[in-house]
Structure formats: structure tokens, C-alpha cells
Amino acid sequence: MDMLDSPFFEISPIAMWLEDYSEVKKQFDLWRNQGVQDLFAFLQQDQSRILDCARKIKILRVNAKTLELYQAKDLDQLCQNLELVFKADMTKTHIHELVALWNGETHFSHSAVNYTLTGKRLDIQLKGIVLPQHEQDLSLVLITTEDITAYTEACRLEEQSRHLAEARFDYSPTSLWVEDFSQIKIKLDQLRALGIEDFATFLDVHPDFVQECIKEMVIIDVNQATLDLFGASSKEVLFKNLHKVFAAEMVQTFREQLIELWKGNLHHQREAVNYAIDGSIRHVLLQFTVFPDYLQDWGIVQVALTDITARKKAENYLEYLGKHDVLTKLYNRAFYIAELNRLERNILRPVSCIFIDLNGLKQLNDSMGHDAGDSLLRRMGNILNQLIQHTPYSASRIGGDEFVVLLPGADEAALQNCLQSLHELLLVDNQFYANQPISLSIGHATNLEQERIEDMLKRADLEMYHQKKNYYQNHDRRS
Structure with a gap:
């Protein structure tokens, strides 16, 4: 059954266009005879050639879904307003299908932006196929334009949310560390499986367990405030000098953190002592939290460090004055x-x-x-x-x-x-x-x-x- 006579064309839930590219094929032959080899570069030199090719395409038929999608009452109204449907974005997308046909491909696909006759933006996924027995002259090409506006908008919003989250992380005035505690959780679970109940006593008997857990902690990322706090010029410099940042005091701090985690306190805080790369002391308020989506494995945790060095100095001085x-x-x-x-x-x-x-x-x-x-x-x-x-x-x-x-x-x-x-x-x-x-x-x-x-x-x-x-x-x- 001929595509023009097929009932499936008309009732398809996806917008479908039957188009004649034979004049485009003739233009291709002319350019080949003139010695053009790289069509993409040739069209980029003068983008008006892309629009010339687009004007040579004849729309033979569209289905009801196409008229509905583009808000046209019939084919004539749609064809008379193609300049509204294909705006300036067309030169960026139409070039890809032209190059595909030039290279002898009978299928092409790309995303594009169209517009309804009332000016509403449509993000579409365009797919084209040269119908059988029309490969030589491209006289019958089936085009589908699937509306993916909702999906694209969701992706756009997701990207905006991601950029916002990244910006909040990068530009937060508080030192933020993103870490992976999954291996530490495995170690704690293994102890529970062995029947350990008094974890604090276990650590007293096996102090090396704290060091083992410290080695299993993976630092995924830090923000700019962290570099500023510890006087590091870059993340690489900071990571190379973690032994200076986490000096002897870290063992006791980490021991207390492990006890909190053992108790199930996945959100806790305490004061701690760190050091800048130049050796100067940093008193910090450490706030630890396991991200909601990682409560089962502790794969992503956040550690926030608030610099309280000035406050501690003031407290120590007031204590000094008192004595x-x-x-x-x-x-x-x-x-x-x-x-x-x-x-x-x-x-x-x-x-x-x-x-x-x-x-x-x-x-x-x-x-x-x-x-x-x-x-x-x-x-x-x-x-x-x-x-x-x-x-x-x-x-x-x-x-x-x-x-x-x-x-x-x-x-x-x-x-x-x-x-x-x-x-x-x-x-x-x-x-x-x-x-x-x-x-x-x-x-x-x-x-x-x-x-x-x-x-x-x-x-x-x-x-x-x-x-x-x-x-x-x-x-x-x-x-």
C-alpha cells in the first residue's frame, strides 16, 4: 500500500510529513559537478544556501497530528506560514539532514526548535527516512516531528537546578566537603554481624580500627571556602597536604564521629581542631550529615566546617582574663x-x-x-x-x-x-x-x-x- 493511501499515516499520534526533496537532489548534483566535496563546510561558508535548499522542499501531505501540533487549520495555512514554523534556528539544524542526504544516508535524526503558528516554542525530535524506491531522486521522504518540549523543559530545569546546587556548593561561605563513607559503613556492619555491642569499649581495645576507617574515607570534592580556610591555592594542593590539615587531633575527633554513626546519628556536630597548610590552627564547628538518597550505604556525605577560630581565641582570652x-x-x-x-x-x-x-x-x-x-x-x-x-x-x-x-x-x-x-x-x-x-x-x-x-x-x-x-x-x- 502506498504511503499516501495508508490510513495509518492519518491516524498516527506523531506528527508526520511527506515531502519531496527531488529539487534538493538536483541542487546536490549541480554542486557536485562544480567540485563541491565537503557540503558541511560549503554550507557554512554561506548559510543562505541552507535556506535555498529548504525552499526547494515540497510538502506533499501532513497528518492531523501535524496540524494540531502546529495549530494550523489545514495544509494550505501551514505551508503559507512556514517562515513562522522554521525561524532562525533552522539553519543550525537543517544543515545536518542535508549533509546526511548528501552522504547517501537514507535515515537522519536530530533535535530542533520549531514554532506553532501562534508563536509557541516547540522542542522536537525530527526523524527522516527516504522511502524505498525513491533513493535515487529523493522524491518521497517521510518526516516525523515528535514534540519533546516537556522532556526538554524538564532537562533544562534539571540542569538549572544542578547549576544552582553547584553554585551553592562552590560559593558557600562555609567550608563544604563531599565524602564517601560507604566502606566505613561496611566495616561497622561487619562488627555488628560479629556481635559487637559496646562499640566504645571495642575502640578502646582496638584503637587501630579508627585509623583503618580514616584510610577508607574518600574525599570526593571540596568548595572554594575550604581552600580559603586552609590556605590552599587549589584542590590538588589541599589533597596533597591533608596530613597537615588533619593532624593528631583528627584521630580523637573521628573516633567520636564513628561512635555517633554507630548509634545511628547520621546528622551530628562537634567542635574540632584542624590546621591550615602553613601550620596555623583552625578551630572549626564540624557538622556531619548523610545525604537523604544515601542513607542505606553512606555513599555521599557532607561535612560542613564553620571557622570558629576567632571565637575560640576570644573565649580563651576571656578565660585567661578570668584567671x-x-x-x-x-x-x-x-x-x-x-x-x-x-x-x-x-x-x-x-x-x-x-x-x-x-x-x-x-x-x-x-x-x-x-x-x-x-x-x-x-x-x-x-x-x-x-x-x-x-x-x-x-x-x-x-x-x-x-x-x-x-x-x-x-x-x-x-x-x-x-x-x-x-x-x-x-x-x-x-x-x-x-x-x-x-x-x-x-x-x-x-x-x-x-x-x-x-x-x-x-x-x-x-x-x-x-x-x-x-x-x-x-x-x-x-x-
């Missing part, structure tokens, strides 16, 4: 009282102490100003800080010119060694500041058996008081 005297860099009275309470509760004995008072500070302030007095206090702070460094002892400024050194675990011999070191440090300092030597009144004590810390302190304080009284009596006589 230290800013001028001398020694502990303050609040720390001293807390330390006394701790030592009183602690069973560690013996405990010794040294009470120190700066002689003549008030007179120095009155005669030379408080700057001179502050300088003397800073010197005293430096001496005591040197005295207690690398020891479990503490030195506190408990008043304007009063200082206390607490020596937990120090007996009388250790106390005397500390006093000797104090005098040596004082001697060196006074030699350097010979025009303004420091004079001290010192009291010391070691707690007796069953003696309260408070009573020991009173003995040392009383001894210091007597030294200070003698100092001022002698000083007044000399005056």
Missing part, C-alpha cells in the same frame, strides 16, 4: 582561691607555699609615679613565671604588692630549692636593673601532719609580715 593578672601575667586572686579549695580537697601532701610582698612599692609610686611601680610589678611577674615554669607550681598576685607561690607535692627540701632559685632569679634581675632593685619580704611554710592548708598559709603570711615589719623599721631608722 590571670593582666599586668604581671601571673594568676589572679580568683584562681588562687579556687586552687586553695582544690588543694584542700586533694589528698596530695605535702603542700608548701611562699608569701611575697614587694617592699617600698607605695613610696616608689608616690615619688616616681605608677608607671615606675608597674614596671617593678612586671619584673616581679617575670621572675615568678620563670620560677614556676616546667613545674606543677602556681604563682598568683593576690593584692597590689602581694604574691603567693603554691607548691603542691613539695616538701621542705623542695621548698628550700625553690626559695634558692627565687633568690638567684632576683639577684640576676637586680643586677640588670641596678638603679631600681627589687626588695622582697618573704614568708614560707610546709604543711605539718594533719595541718589544714589554711593554717599553713597563715604561718607563711605571719613570717612575711614580720620580715616586712623589720624592713620598714630598719628603713625608717636609716631615714
Whole structure:
């Protein structure tokens, strides 16, 4: 049955066109005789040749679906408005079917953009076939134009969503890591299969398991904020220096993460310590989440790192201020009282102490100003800080010119060694500041058996008081 007479043509649910390309074939023959070999390049040189070929095509018949799709009432209206159907996009797509026919192919297919007579855009999948017995003159070609607008629009929206998601990832101000934890999940599942229930105890007994899991973690991608946070010029540089970023602290952090995952907490957060490539510390708030579509295998997880370094520095400084005297860099009275309470509760004995008072500070302030007095206090702070460094002892400024050194675990011999070191440090300092030597009144004590810390302190304080009284009596006589 001839295609023109076939009932299937008319009732087809896909738009179908029967067209005559014989004039196009004659044009091809003419160009071949003129020596044209590469039709694609030839048509690209002058795209008006593409439109000339399109005008040579005769539309013999279209089916009802074609008229419906292009919103034409009949074939005549459709043919009279082809310039509306095939707009500027045609030169980009029609060239492919021309080249296919030029090369002797009897089938061609490509996507294209058409328009209805009312101007609505149509994304179509065009397929063509030269019907049998018409291969020599191309006088009968069947064209189908399937409407794929909905599919194309869905693809376009999907691509836009993907680009938006990529942009959110790339330009997020928060450091983002996309990682693969699937092998880690397999390891945890294997432990459950073996009957392990107390996972924390298992990790205590098998600490190497944490390292094994760290090795199974696969980093898929990081964003620009991650490179900025860790001072990496590129992803390649960052990945080569992960051993610097994840230093010793990572093992404990990752151990805690594994415990959370074992408990089923697939979304959790904690503070962690990382390092930039230059070695500077990065305090971060780590937020871990398994992506919804990967809850079964943990194939895609996201780790978000918020830089809280500045906050931690501020917190540490506030904590420092709460326990230290800013001028001398020694502990303050609040720390001293807390330390006394701790030592009183602690069973560690013996405990010794040294009470120190700066002689003549008030007179120095009155005669030379408080700057001179502050300088003397800073010197005293430096001496005591040197005295207690690398020891479990503490030195506190408990008043304007009063200082206390607490020596937990120090007996009388250790106390005397500390006093000797104090005098040596004082001697060196006074030699350097010979025009303004420091004079001290010192009291010391070691707690007796069953003696309260408070009573020991009173003995040392009383001894210091007597030294200070003698100092001022002698000083007044000399005056």
C-alpha cells in the first residue's frame, strides 16, 4: 500500500510529513559537478544556501497530528506560514539532514526548535527516512516531528537546578566537603554481624580500627571556602597536604564521629581542631550529615566546617582574663582561691607555699609615679613565671604588692630549692636593673601532719609580715 493511501499515516499520534526533496537532489548534483566535496563546510561558508535548499522542499501531505501540533487549520495555512514554523534556528539544524542526504544516508535524526503558528516554542525530535524506491531522486521522504518540549523543559530545569546546587556548593561561605563513607559503613556492619555491642569499649581495645576507617574515607570534592580556610591555592594542593590539615587531633575527633554513626546519628556536630597548610590552627564547628538518597550505604556525605577560630581565641582570652593578672601575667586572686579549695580537697601532701610582698612599692609610686611601680610589678611577674615554669607550681598576685607561690607535692627540701632559685632569679634581675632593685619580704611554710592548708598559709603570711615589719623599721631608722 502506498504511503499516501495508508490510513495509518492519518491516524498516527506523531506528527508526520511527506515531502519531496527531488529539487534538493538536483541542487546536490549541480554542486557536485562544480567540485563541491565537503557540503558541511560549503554550507557554512554561506548559510543562505541552507535556506535555498529548504525552499526547494515540497510538502506533499501532513497528518492531523501535524496540524494540531502546529495549530494550523489545514495544509494550505501551514505551508503559507512556514517562515513562522522554521525561524532562525533552522539553519543550525537543517544543515545536518542535508549533509546526511548528501552522504547517501537514507535515515537522519536530530533535535530542533520549531514554532506553532501562534508563536509557541516547540522542542522536537525530527526523524527522516527516504522511502524505498525513491533513493535515487529523493522524491518521497517521510518526516516525523515528535514534540519533546516537556522532556526538554524538564532537562533544562534539571540542569538549572544542578547549576544552582553547584553554585551553592562552590560559593558557600562555609567550608563544604563531599565524602564517601560507604566502606566505613561496611566495616561497622561487619562488627555488628560479629556481635559487637559496646562499640566504645571495642575502640578502646582496638584503637587501630579508627585509623583503618580514616584510610577508607574518600574525599570526593571540596568548595572554594575550604581552600580559603586552609590556605590552599587549589584542590590538588589541599589533597596533597591533608596530613597537615588533619593532624593528631583528627584521630580523637573521628573516633567520636564513628561512635555517633554507630548509634545511628547520621546528622551530628562537634567542635574540632584542624590546621591550615602553613601550620596555623583552625578551630572549626564540624557538622556531619548523610545525604537523604544515601542513607542505606553512606555513599555521599557532607561535612560542613564553620571557622570558629576567632571565637575560640576570644573565649580563651576571656578565660585567661578570668584567671590571670593582666599586668604581671601571673594568676589572679580568683584562681588562687579556687586552687586553695582544690588543694584542700586533694589528698596530695605535702603542700608548701611562699608569701611575697614587694617592699617600698607605695613610696616608689608616690615619688616616681605608677608607671615606675608597674614596671617593678612586671619584673616581679617575670621572675615568678620563670620560677614556676616546667613545674606543677602556681604563682598568683593576690593584692597590689602581694604574691603567693603554691607548691603542691613539695616538701621542705623542695621548698628550700625553690626559695634558692627565687633568690638567684632576683639577684640576676637586680643586677640588670641596678638603679631600681627589687626588695622582697618573704614568708614560707610546709604543711605539718594533719595541718589544714589554711593554717599553713597563715604561718607563711605571719613570717612575711614580720620580715616586712623589720624592713620598714630598719628603713625608717636609716631615714
